[in-house]
Amino acid sequence: MANTLVHNFFDPKFVTLEIIPNYFKMSGASALIKSSLAKKYWMALTGLFLCFFLIVHLAGNLTLLAGDSARAGFNAYTKFMTSFVPIKVASYITYLGILFHAVDGLLLTLKNRKARPVKYAYEKPQVNSIWSSRNMGVLGTAIFVFIVLHMGNFWFRYKFTTLPTDVDGNFDMYGVVVESFKMEWYVGLYVLCMAALAFHLYHGFWSAFQTLGVNHPKYTPAIKKLGFGFSILIPLGFAIIPIAVYVMNL
Amino acid sequence: MKLTLKVWRQNGPKEKGKIATYQVDDISEDMSFLEMMDVLNNELIEKGEDPVAFDHDCREGICGACSMFINGEAHGPGRGITTCQLHMRSFNDGDTIYIEPWRAAAFPIIKDLVVNRSAFDRIIQSGGFISVNTSGNTLDANAIPIPKSDADAAFDAATCIGCGACVATCKNSSAMLFTSAKISQLSLLPQGKPEAKERVVNMVKQMDLEGFGNCTNTGACAVECPKGISLENVARMNREFLLASTTKS
Amino acid sequence: MALDEKIPEGPLEQKWTKHKNNIRLVNPANKRLIDVIVIGTGLAGGSASASLAEMGYNVKAFCFQDSPRRAHSIAAQGGINAAKNYQNDGDSVYRLFYDTIKGGDYRSREANVYRLAEVSTNIIDQCVAQGVPFARDYGGLLDNRSFGGVQVSRTFYAKGQTGQQLLLGAYSAMSRQISKGKIEMFSRHEMLDMVIVDGKARGIITRNLVTGEIDRHSAHAVVLCSGGYGNVFYLSTNAMGSNATAAWKAHKRGAYMANPCYTQIHPTCIPVSGDYQSKLTLMSESLRNDGRIWVPKTKEHAKAVQAGELKPTAIKEEDRDYYLERRYPSFGNLVPRDVASRAAKERCDAGYGVNKTGNAVFLDFSSAIVRYGKVEANTKGLDSNDEALVQKLGKDVVAAKYGNLFQMYEKITDDNPYETPMKIFPAVHYTMGGLWVDYNLMTTVPGCFACGEANFSDHGANRLGASALMQGLADGYFVLPYTVGDFLASDIRTGPISTDSPEFEAAEKEVKERLSAFVNNPGTKPVDHYHRQLGKIMWEYCGMAREGEGLKKAIVMIQELREDFYKNVRVPGKEDEFNPELEKASRVADFLELGELMCKDALDRNESCGGHFREEMQTEEGEALRDDKNYRYVSAWEWFENPTDAKLHAIELTFDNVELKTRSYK
Known part of the structure; x- marks a missing residue:
């Protein structure tokens, strides 16, 4: 329908809108699935859910820095995460969340591309918006690639290869992690990807609230500040681990 | 002042457009951006060329007709203004200015800088x-x-x-x-x-x-x-x- | 032909009610069989289209803009009058009626003006119901301000954007009817002729401004809401596209043009800065509440200021001539628009102007800043002798009142009005004249109606501030929808009007020939060249002050210019494409005829009244001298072949309810 409109736009009758009545009948439920806003709501909800996941994941990872008890602690944590049923369910929801967030983002990006088929010859977007807000797709892709690598390196090896065990009989994931973080390029990549995550969160955190309709002159500045703090602290926490492990093992 | 203008020219909705380059001299700092475009158009008409089409009406920032993407920004540099309220004192002698139409699939181009x-x-x-x-x-x-x-x-x-x-x-x-x-x-x-x-x-x-x-x-x-x-x-x-x-x- | 004004009998305050009760109606089923064309989508056209569609007529609405929302009503700043008396300051329908008649210098029709005042209150109710966000006080009720020197506060406003908000209200009402299919909207379409079948207006010829296609549209009635013709002066506060073409084509098809010389020149506009200037910007009249208008007392100072060698702030108080306060001690800077404009012209003509062209006067806020600053300092318990503090506090107060206007001024001129006085000069703003209409708003062509600024009836020789919006909406929402029924009641059996008749054929052919003559003209000069020339002639000889010999000269000059135009104008491009130059050429051609008629009308009216000032007719002190004995009439002009042959029909004005007095502001 939209295409015929564009072709017929010279036709004055076109303004009289025969198209509207059908559209009026759109029910609430389908509006919540098909509309552009719905895609944004899902983006925001999955995004906030993944923010929560980051906190949990970071808390677990920090056991890597627990000094002498790090090996036993981290391995026990790994065991718990992979065998306790509710956690397993949660982790599959998280994988789905990541996929949904990525696919939804891709769909939105495609629609956005279509909305501007011809680009400007001269653009100056830096004067009206921040870089990260305009590059959520690129940042998200970087993060997604990282997740794939990350899962391949740790999750895949844990699940599908035979690892040595520690004194408690748990698989020695700690050893795998330390081995990986002895490689400079891997540490560098990890830190870089955490920087991407930081930028992604810097815009994404606040943006999720805006999309869900939470914007108020009193509270929005606080949300933005919280988002800023979150976008610095979480990736920083993740990035410190490989650096610390690398330095300790020099 | 003298300016180089890079203006998007497109004859119709389905035709191919391109950036054309024009020189304008004797532009006063007190002119509005649209008055500068008037100067360009009158020169083009006198030379027998096709003037640049652009939307404009009230020229006091309220009707919403004017619509130029100037040097990478909608309504050009400056905040809280429309194109008709942009004055040439915002530019320097010798500047090159890019002038493009609004770009959106939902706003098809009618001619040059005019969109639907x-x-x-x-x-x-x-x-x-x-x-x-x-x-x-x-x-x-x-x-x-x-x-x-x-x-x-x-x-x-x-x-x-x-x-x-x-x-x-x-x-x-x-x-x-x-x-x-x-x-x-x-x-x-x-x-x-x-x-x-x-x-x-x-x-x-x-x-x-x-x-x-x-x-x-x-x-x-x-x-x-x-x-x-x-x-x-x-x-x-x-x-x-x-x-x-x-x-x- | 004797014109029937169709004014109902009976006492003034019962005329409209009685008329509504006696008027013929069209029943709902028959309304569906009737088509009405509305030209223009401003306050009058937008509200008329929406109302007619809602009543059940099939409406075809046309505008030359890309959207009906951009009609120039949108630029009105100040407000809209209504006799609500919310402020309990003694306002009433009668008082609004009286102020309007007096403000119009006793040249408007009593019955129409009273009806306007009567329906004014409904407008506010209607607009609030439509979601127009008028200014409110802290109690949540509507706020009012005083405007244009009247003694009550009856002006409703939405910051400095009242026109915009009212228009968007009418536009939304239209949009609702468009979505229902009751209005067929034709944007970027311009009416280029009116078609008359069997003596009635039955359709129009339009040009699709995007494709250049010429189309025929038929209807049982044609309503012209096409605005005023101020752009005949080239430089005015009108929009670039505002034009007289629709009204002028109707005039040439038999609609009389009334009082074309009544033009309102608004005193507070930003002065012309150079030859390239394309339009003038109005600064709200409210600025005169606090600004003092002056020029230097001596020519030496004036020359130095003009040359940029002397700053206005360096001129001492005793060397300044606050000429309005000097000439009109009791009203001072708050005299009506026409008086303030003429006084500025007088000073500038005498050589005291203050910008490089010599055509500007100062509007100074320094006294107001000090005055407000001292009050603020006192109320806050601070030192009112601390000059810097007083300046700061005073500027804050002025910013709160006029901030957006000061900002607009600075954007355009690059001068900071908080530090140096503003420069202002009068500019053409509104035309009180227009198509002659009877009480039903019908022109002399049966079936052709005119509303809003396009007609002539309500403002006489001078319009009061905040009355234009009132009239546009009154005509469109509450008057025309009723009165049009009186005419259409005869058409319930007519059936659709065919566009294949010889009348449509002939009109279309004429339009096509006219347009093709333009694009094929082997000329050299752009349309703007002629428009500018015409503007200069009009401003010089038919502007703020007119004089017999000058007007005669102007008529000859316009005739010569018109001849030159047809010989030497160059219109690039083709007819069948998007061609803004062709649009302009066709509009300027009409201005070149209308301009002559305006001069002719001004020449005939050998009196000074409202916006029309004949230099021969003034008191020894330079005030306007009205001649009620000889000129208490409406001049309605009939078209014959060309403006030179136009024939005058003088239609006497009778005043049964007000006493004719001389306006004095001393």
Whole structure:
């Protein structure tokens, strides 16, 4: 329908809108699935859910820095995460969340591309918006690639290869992690990807609230500040681990 | 001052366009940007060439007709102004200025810098009104007091001039700021409340149907908006749509 | 032909009610069989289209803009009058009626003006119901301000954007009817002729401004809401596209043009800065509440200021001539628009102007800043002798009142009005004249109606501030929808009007020939060249002050210019494409005829009244001298072949309810 409109736009009758009545009948439920806003709501909800996941994941990872008890602690944590049923369910929801967030983002990006088929010859977007807000797709892709690598390196090896065990009989994931973080390029990549995550969160955190309709002159500045703090602290926490492990093992 | 202009020329909606280069001399700093374009056009006519087509009307920043993307910004450098309020003193002698039309699939080019913004009209037609007949036999105007803060917020949203700078600025050519401004104005007033749910659902539908992109909350639209329409309106629309589509039968 | 004004019998305050009761009606089923064309989508056209569609007529609405929302009503700043008496300051329908008649210098029709005042209150109710966000006080009720020197506060406003908000209200009402299919909207379409079948207006010929297609549209009635003709002066506060073509084509098809010489020149506009200037910007009249208008007392100072060698702030108080306060001690800077404009012209003509062209006067806020600053300092318990503090506090107060206007001024001129006085000069703003209409708003062509600024009836020789919006909406929402029925009641059996009749054929052919003559003209000069020349002639000889010999000279000059125009104008491009130059050429051609008629009308009216000032007719002190004995009439002009042959029909004005007095502001 939209295409015929564009072709017929010279036709004055076109303004009289025969198209509207059908559209009026759109029910609430389908509006919540098909509309552009719905895609944004899902983006925001999955995004906030993944923010929560980051906190949990970071808390677990920090056991890597627990000094002498790090090996036993981290391995026990790994065991718990992979065998306790509710956690397993949660982790599959998280994988789905990541996929949904990525696919939804891709769909939105495609629609956005279509909305501007011809680009400007001269653009100056830096004067009206921040870089990260305009590059959520690129940042998200970087993060997604990282997740794939990350899962391949740790999750895949844990699940599908035979690892040595520690004194408690748990698989020695700690050893795998330390081995990986002895490689400079891997540490560098990890830190870089955490920087991407930081930028992604810097815009994404606040943006999720805006999309869900939470914007108020009193509270929005606080949300933005919280988002800023979150976008610095979480990736920083993740990035410190490989650096610390690398330095300790020099 | 002397300027080099890089202007988008396109003969019709389906023809191929390109950037053409023109020189203009003797431009006064006190001229408005559109008066500078008048100078260029009169020179072109005298040379027997086709003048540059552009939309303009009131030339005092309120009708919303003028629409040029100048040096990478909707309505050019400067905040809170339309193209007609941009003056040449914002440029320097010898500058090169890029002048392009609004770019959006939903705003097809008619000629050169003129685009078709009737998509905006259709969004309003889908629900941007209060269904009251025009008999004048309504309640007395003072029958329903409206808190000043609501009246002021409704006014601020209502100042939108429908120029399309938000769409032109948005990297996704999204019309959320425009659509949400009208939704906000009417939902903030008691008179607009009875139809608020239908309104937000129908207007968002029409907005999608027109082929505008999605909002990525970059905030660029609000920065470039000549009337300073706030992003709070977009959030209000998000909120109302969510509420309407989850509670409407 | 004797014109029937169709004014109902009976006492003034019962005329409209009685008329509504006696008027013929069209029943709902028959309304569906009737088509009405509305030209223009401003306050009058937008509200008329919406109302007619809602009543059940099939409406076809046309505008030359890309959207009906951009009509120039949108630029009105100040407000809209209504006799609501919310402020309990003694306002009433009668008082609004009286102020309007007096403000119009006793040259408007009593019955029409009373009806306008009567329906004014409904407008506010209607607009609030439509969601127009008028300014409100802290109690949540509507706020009012005083405007244009009247003694009550009856002006409703939405900051400095009242016109915009009202227009968007009418536009939304229209949009609702468009979505229902009751209005067929034709934007970017321009009416280029009116078609008359069997003596009635039955259709129009339009040009699609995008494709250049010429189309025929038929209807049972044609309503012209096409605005005023101020752009005949080239420089005015009108929009670039505002034009007289629709009204002028109707005039040439038999609609009389009334009082074309009544033009309102608004005193507070930003002065012309150079030859390239394309339009003038109005600064709200409200600025005169606090600004003092002056020029230097001596020519030496004036010359130095003009040359940029002397700053206005360096001129001492005793060397300044606050000429309005000097000439009109009791009203001072708040005299009506026409008086203030003429006084500025008088000073500038005498050589005291203050910008490089010598055509500007100062509007100074320094006294107001000090005055407000001292009050603020006192209320806050601060030192009111601390000059810097007083300046700061005073500027804050002024910013709160006029901030957006000051900002607009600074954007355009690059001068900071908080530090140095503003420069202002009068500019053409509104035309009180227009198509002659009877009480039903019908022109002399049966079936052709005119509303809003396009007609002539309500403002006499001078319009009061905040009355234009009132009239546009009154005509469109509450008057025309009723009165049009009286005419259409005869058409319930007519059926659709065919566009294949010889009348349509002939009109279309004429339009096509006219346009093709333009694009095929082997000329050299752009349309703007002629428009500028015409503007200069009009401003010089038919502007703020007119004089017999000058007007005669102007008529000859316009005739010569018109001849030159047809010989030497160059219109690039083709007819069948998007061609803004062709649009302009066709509009300027009409201005070149209308301009002559305006001069002719001004020449005939050998009196000074309202916006029309004949230099021969003034008191020894330079005040306007009205001649009620000889000129208490409406001049309605009938078209014959060309403006030179136009024939005058003088239609006497009778005043049964007000006493004719001389306006004095001393």
